[in-house]
Every structure is written in structure tokens, then in C-alpha cells.
Amino acid sequence: MKVNVMSDILKANDLLARDIENLLIEKKIMSWNIMGSPGAGKTALLEKLIPMLPAQTAAAVIEGDLATSNDAERIARTGVQSAQINTNGACHLDAAMVRSAIDTLNLDGIAILFIENVGNLVCPSSFQLGEQGRIVVSSITEGDDKPEKYPSMFKKADLVLLNKIDMMQHTNFNMDNFHKGMSSTNPDASVILVSAVTGEGFDQLLDWILQRLP
């Protein structure tokens, strides 16, 4: 006897993700799933960006790491709410983890929820978290060929931030190669060159984010 199933294996995760998405839409909260390699600058990006947000655009952050609360503590020092998820070995966040973290936050008056995923260019791309969009943070020191080498990650990005632009002269990063890789992997993604250290590109990034508020 043959039984047709025709469903996504991750449907349990997807259902939870959709619940989260509906909750955030109802509360008019814009949410971003931020992914990238360990050390690309995901947390530094938030530390730089959050103080630049207008007073009426309050943010909250969910941090995902295998271990430690280092990142949630860094975010807390910017004055916004942060919740730390420790996956204890899982290489990605999933919707169930995010839901537990959301339940510890007070979302009243929050306009933007940033979800900083586990540092990894492979696993996180497979898991819907209920986010409105995805930001992938790449960096000059990782080399210019990451979009082509990690297509499942870069294909799903709405925005790719190329961080550490202030380090260009110390590397042989080829900007043309990077843009070619982006064009062939994901021509629809926005790309912004930034430095979380010098602040370069952050005005552009801020505009990009604010334009997308519900």
C-alpha cells in the first residue's frame, strides 16, 4: 500500500515559524534573521546600529550561540532587551528555540526584533524562524568567494553586508569577484559595504532598515 505524504520534512518547524511570524506581524514588529560566519561581525553590527535607531524605533535582540552569554551581554550594554539562546551543540537556531526566547521578552512598543543566528554559513539557512527577512554578514577577511561557495546561505539573503571594509588594504580581496559571485548567486539581494569599526556604510544600512518598517 502506498501513502502519499507530499510534505516538507521540516513542517513542524515551519508551522512554529509561521506562528511566530503571525505574532510579530500582529504586533507590527519587523524581524531580521542575521546570519554569517563566526567573527564576521554580526554582534558588532548590532552594537553599532542599535544606538543609531530613532528613539521611536525600539529594538530587541535574540542571540543564538552554542555556549556563553557573551553576545547577549554585549547587546544589553547598548540598553536594549536581549535574550540569549544556548543551543548546546546545535549548529543553528530553530523556531522552537526562538519561540522560547520571544516568551522571555517584553515586546510592547518594540519595532524591530533582530535574531542573531549561530555563526555558521551552512545550517541556519535551512530553518525558518518566522522572520520577515534575512541579512547575511560576510566580511573582507573571509575572502571574496563566499557567495559562490555557500549558495544555500547567500541565495536566501535579502541583504548582504560586506563588513570590515576598512581592512581592504590588508588583504587581496577582489571586489569585482565578490560582486560577480553575488550576481550569479543572488542578483536580487541588496549589498552594502560597511565597517562596524569605523561606521562606514551605516547611514545606508540604517536607511535600508527603516524603509522596511511596516
Add this chain to the structure above:
Amino acid sequence: MHELSIAEELLQIITEKASQAGIGKIERINLKIGEFSGILPDALVFAFEMLSKDTIAQSAEIEIEQSGGNELQVLSFEGD
């Protein structure tokens, strides 16, 4: 890369549907796995074989249709 958690979800789906259909032994499972799903077919089969020991899906043959997108689907299964 996390084929074990995917295999767990798959086993859950299959055993639930099998119980609904009154199937006591699963002979074959048909999956569709996309090139950009982030899942390696061999690793998934290996993980599933491990997890399905002593379940109704033990020794089930796993047939995988590979596709060009990011699908990760269970299409159908067969059993009695």
C-alpha cells in the same frame, strides 16, 4: 549537516502517517532533496537507519529524488 534532527522529524512524520493508515511495517520511503537544501542524502539515510532501528521503519528502503532547488520533502511511503 544536522541530518540527525532531520531524520528524527522524518521518522516522526512517517510513523504518525503509518499509524493513521493502519500500516505496521514500512518497506520504502520516497524523498525529494534539493541541491540547496543543505542536506546530504547519504548522511540523512545513515542517520535514519540508525534512528529507525526497532521501529516500524527499520530496514525501509529510502529512495531519493534529487532536485535543483531547496526542497526537503517526504513524497510518499509504502508498506503493509
